[in-house]
Amino acid sequence: QVQLVESGGGVVQPGRSLRLSCAASGFTFSSYGMHWVRQAPGKGLEWVAVIWYDGSNKYYADSVKGRFTISRDNSKNTLYLQMNSLRAEDTAVYYCAREALLGYCSGGSCYLDYWGQGTLVTVSS
Amino acid sequence: DIQMTQSPSSLSASVGDRVTITCRASQGISNSLAWYQQKPGKAPKLLLYAASRLESGVPSRFSGSGSGTDYTLTISSLQPEDFATYYCQQYYSTPPYTFGQGTKLEIK
Numbered sequence: 206q207v208q209l210v211e212s213g214g215g216v217v218q219p220g221r222s223l224r225l226s227c228a229a230s231g232f233t234f235s236s237y238g239m240h241w242v243r244q245a246p247g248k249g250l251e252w253v254a255v256i257w258y259d260g261s262n263k264y265y266a267d268s269v270k271g272r273f274t275i276s277r278d279n280s281k282n283t284l285y286l287q288m289n290s291l292r293a294e295d296t297a298v299y300y301c302a303r304e305a306l307l308g309y310c311s312g313g314s315c316y317l318d319y320w321g322q323g324t325l326v327t328v329s330s
Numbered sequence: 331d332i333q334m335t336q337s338p339s340s341l342s343a344s345v346g347d348r349v350t351i352t353c354r355a356s357q358g359i360s361n362s363l364a365w366y367q368q369k370p371g372k373a374p375k376l377l378l379y380a381a382s383r384l385e386s387g388v389p390s391r392f393s394g395s396g397s398g399t400d401y402t403l404t405i406s407s408l409q410p411e412d413f414a415t416y417y418c419q420q421y422y423s424t425p426p427y428t429f430g431q432g433t434k435l436e437i438k
Binding site: 240242249250251252255264265266267300305308309310311314315316317318319320321322323 | 361362373383385421424427428
C-alpha cells in the first residue's frame with residue numbers, strides 16, 4: 206500500500222534552516238510528481254511546491270520562492286524540502302503528497318491522491 | 331493565478347441531512363477540480379476528482395457536480411463520520427495548485 210512518511214519537523218528560530226524528508230513506499234516513486242502542502246495552525250491548506258517525477262521541473266508558491274527548495278532522490282524513494290530563512294509565518298504542519306499519474310488530469314497537472322501524516326514546523330525565538 | 335472560493339465557510343447539520351458545499355473558481359477550470367476531506371489532526375483525504383468522479387473506497391453518498399467556474403460537493407445523507415472540513419482544489423492552471431479556504435461541517 207502507498208505510504209508517505211514525513212520527518213524532520215521541529216522548533217527552529219527565525220532566520221534558521223530546516224530540512225524535511227518524506228519517505229515513500231508502496232509505489233514506483235520515480236514515476237510520480239510530488240508535492241509539499243502546508244497548514245498553519247487553525248488555517249486552511251496552502252500548496253507549497255511541486256517537483257516532477259524526474260526532478261526536471263520544480264515550482265513554488267510565491268510565499269516560499271527563493272527560500273525553500275524541493276528536491277528528490279529517486280534512488281532512496283525520498284522527497285525533501287529545504288527551508289531557509291524561516292519566518293514565524295512558516296509555522297505549519299507540512300504534508301507531502303503524491304500527484305496522481307493517470308486518468309482525469311489536466312495537461313501536465315493532476316489531483317493529489319495520497320498524503321502523508323504531516324510533520325510540524327514551529328518557527329519561534 | 332486562479333482563486334478558489336468556497337461557501338459556506340461553516341455549516342451546521344444533523345445526521346441524515348443532505349448538504350451541499352460550493353466552490354467557485356475565478357476563471358473556468360474545465361472540471362479540473364478535486365475535493366478533499368480532513369478530520370482534526372489528520373491528513374486530507376481525496377474524495378472526488380475531475381469534479382464528479384468518486385475516488386475508490388469513498389461512499390456513494392458523496393457526489394460532485396458543476397462546470398465552468400461553479401462546482402458543488404453534495405453529501406446525500408450525513409453520517410456521523412462525515413463531520414469534518416472539506417476543501418476544493420483546482421489543477422487546471424498550475425502552478426499554483428490552489429485550494430479553497432475550506433468548509434467546516436459541524437453537528438447541529
